[in-house]
Structure formats: C-alpha cells, structure tokens
Amino acid sequence: MADPSPVVEADGISKRFGATVALRDARITVAPGESHALVGRNGAGKSTLVSILTGLQQPDTGTLRFNGEPAPAPGDIDAWRARVACVYQRSTIIPALSVAENLFLNRHTNGGLRPIRWRELRSRAADLLAEYGVDVDPAARAGQLTVEQRQFVEIARALSFGARFIILDEPTAKLDARGIERLFAKLRELQGQGVAFLFISHHLQEVYELCDTVTVYRDARHILTAPVVELDQHAMVEAMTGEQSKGTEPAWSAGERSAPVGEPLLEVADLGLPGVYESCSLAARAGEVLGLAGSAASGNIQFGETLAGLHRPRSGTVTVAGRAVRTGRVPASLAAGIGFVPEDRHIQGLIPQRSVAENATLTVTDQLGPFGTVLPSRTRVFAERMITDLDIKTPGPATEVSALSGGNQQKVVIARALATEPQVLVAVKPTNGVDIKSKESLLGTVRQVADSGRTALIVSDELDDLRVCDRVLAMFHGRIVAEFTHGWTDEQLVSAMEGMTGTTETKEDHVTDH
DSSP: OOOOOOSEEEEEEEEEETTEEEEEEEEEEEOTTOEEEEEOOTTSSHHHHHHHHTTSSOOSEEEEEETTEEOOOTTOHHHHHTTOEEEOSSOOOOTTSBHHHHHTTTOSSSSTTSOOOHHHHHHHHHHHHHHTTOOOOTTSBGGGSOHHHHHHHHHHHHHHTTOOEEEEESTTTTOOHHHHHHHHHHHHHHHTTTOEEEEEOSOHHHHHHHOSEEEEEETTEEEEEEEGGGSOHHHHHHHHHOOOOTTOOOTTOOOSOOOOOSSEEEEEEEEEETTTEEEEEEEEETTOEEEEEOOTTSSHHHHHHHHTTSSOOSEEEEEETTEEOOTTOHHHHHHHTEEEEOSOIIIIIOOTTSBHHHHHTGGGGGGSSGGGOOOHHHHHHHHHHHHHHHTOOOSOTTSBGGGSOHHHHHHHHHHHHHTTOOSEEEEESTTTTOOHHHHHHHHHHHHHHHHTTOEEEEEESOHHHHTTOSEEEEEETTEEEEEEETTOOHHHHHHHHTTOGGGOTTGGGGOOOO
C-alpha cells in the first residue's frame, strides 16, 4: 500500500507585506499522526506561515496542499475548517457561553430557523467530548474552565469539523507542569487516532518531549527539517540564531567595562504579578545597563511595564535611589524617577497627528508654563534641545510625528522618556522595527544614560538589543533563571531563554552574584 499523503504540504511559499519579506521560498510537510515542531526566533516567519496554512492569508508564490488535494478557495471557511484548525495562545473560547454553545457556535441546529433544542445540544456536546476523552461538563460556563480545559475544548471543536491537522501556538505558555503533562498525554492519544499537530513553541525542551520532527525557520526562510532525535539542542539553537563571526561585535556592544560599584540605584524584590511572573528580584547600579531577556511568554515585558506603573503587582517592592516606589501608578513611577519606552511606539508611544514637540514633551507639560498652562515657546525650546541631543531627523519641532521615519519616531519616544531626566530608564524592545543605523543610535543613547551615572534596563528578546548590556538576566515561564555578564554567546542566552539552562555547560563562567 502506498504511503498516505501528507496532511499538509507547503512548498515555495513566499509572502511580502509592502517592503517587508515575511516568507521567502518557505516549505513544510506534516505526515498523518505526526507531531511536528516549528521553531525560530521572533520574525522568522512562523506566524505568517500559520496565517497561510489556515487560509487567513494567501501566499504570493508557492503551492499548498491538504491530503494531496489543493488548498480550498479563499473565503471557503467550511472547507478550511474541515482541513486545519489553530489553537492560539489567546483562547478563542467565549467565556460567557457554555461549553456546549462554544463547541457548536453558529451550528446549534440543523436548520437556520429551527429553535435550539438545548437538551439535544448538550447531549451532542457530551458525545463529542467523550469521543475525544475530554472530561468537561457541557453545561459549564466556559469562563469557569481552566486554561488546560479550554484548550481541550478548542481541540475537540476543531476535530468536530473533520480537521485532522491542528496547529498549536504556544499551547503551554499558561500551563503549570502538571497541566503540560496532561496536555501532552492527550496529544499523544490523539496522534494514535491519526491526528497530526504542528507544535509552535519557544520552549525547546518540550519539542524533545513531544515531537517527532522539527523544522527551523530563520529570517523568513526554511533552514532545516530533521528528526528530533538526530538534532541536539546546541545544533537547533545554532540553526535558529545563525553562526556569529568572532570579533565582529557591533559598535554599540558593551565591551569590557569595569563593574559599577556602590549601592544599587534600582532594586526590585520578590515582585509578583499573578499568572505572569513571580518572585522576581534584581538590582542595578548607577552606570549599568541591565538586560532582561525572555520570549513572548516569559513575562519580561509585563515586568518592565510594572516598573513603569502599568500593572499593579500582588507582591514585592520597587526602590529607586533608596526610596520606595508606589507600584501600579504611572504618575508615581514618573515621580520616583523611572522613564519608560513602551514596546509598541504606534499603539503606546506616540500620538500620530500631534507634532514632534508635543509628543516629546508629554511627560513634562507641567514644566512648560505657569499655573498648569503650556507655553508654545517653552515647548519649542525644550523640543529643539532634545532634537539636537538625540539627532532626530525632522524639518522642525512642529512637524507631525507621523511624517518621520520609524527610527526617528522611536527617537521621539526615547526623548519623551528622557525629558524627565529619570534615574532609571526602562526600555522595552527599544529598536523594534528600525534600521541598522537607527539601532546603533538608539542603543548608543541608552548607553549614554548609564554613562552619565544613571541606570538603564533593556527588556527584549532581540540579541542585538542585549549586546549593549553589562549584564543580562534571562526569564523563562515567569522566573529569572540565569544571569550573564558581557561575553555571553548567542547559544548560551537563547538556551536560557528557551528554558535549557541545564544544557548550557559554559553558562557558569558568565554568572555573577549581585
């Protein structure tokens, strides 16, 4: 008998969004009953591939086949659902509805105008859940389910459409160890029934526990596909990061510097935000750039946002220059001397229709005129000084910030953060979406903050951002798991960020005790 066709086969897939190449001649093949991992750094092309495999986007070039047949026509939702489903990190279950209603959303009856027979609906839901061994009450409100139970319900719903290929996007991000064990047991059971999974995760140890095959993407390209047992963790990380030439560190690298001395300027003790991170502590001295590395599910971004007052932690303390900061309040963080560069300048950082001057002075409007007024002349003078200091390329302070390039917009965001002359600068992904020259300038500015006797905390998963740091802390699953001084390798840091600290033999050479 001939081997069955792959449940999915994508070949020569390319996709552009304007000038951005999201995928270039990418490919992947998944066999029936296979658990296939797709791994890669942020920007590798994983999300774009998922959008193409699920019919949300159409490729510019390439072919896509399911079970040997061409992919359905764009917009044929029922045909796509019968072939593929995706369980996203952010659940698509509607909390206010029952489990049964979620399972059969928009198909409660066999006819459009027939009344819903609730007892029959719950019975159908119970049969479906029993068929796939999901122990959940069909009448329960979905909002009362655990994360693990909601995932099982989503998987059962996908299978009910006939799909035998399911994409799991970071499925363990919000599960504890026992929940992960139960999820993996269920996935292995479904594999035995011929269901195939594409497993997307930053946690490489889980790839080895669950998957048969792994595909690595880097820089929008397919790098390799191999049986998991034939690819050790070092080789996988190397494929994800690419080889780094020795002695070619970028100009903004921290280099060999003497360790700062004296009391910490920033101290964080046992900070905890339920469901995101717990018992996180760190300290940074004047003159130091500290990095906080981690994947999307690590909690590092929310940690940085907490320092800026955007989240109210359940436990722990934050201290700047020996004075306690009232957590959970942005004005209190500003008053305590914390400047903040948010993750997304478009959503959190800028008011596009306002001028460069107005955007750059948002944090200091109380200093721009008497009795709560804002004098345009003071605003202009203040902005002109910042434009000069940060070398912002703009026709003038009155120019709309939306007219600037991405790199110069990001300089405006940093200018606003520095306008208060903070003791501590917290910068989340400070070079997100900027070119190499702007990256050098922005990270040089962060370095200057520390060199002027203050402290900077860079929160990022971009290795180039972290090269400016004197020390880097790695977060994984809401905890700080490793610390590196200057001289870390890509493999060491990525391994720690992926939860593989136990396999990084040389890590201990770079760990310091502060």
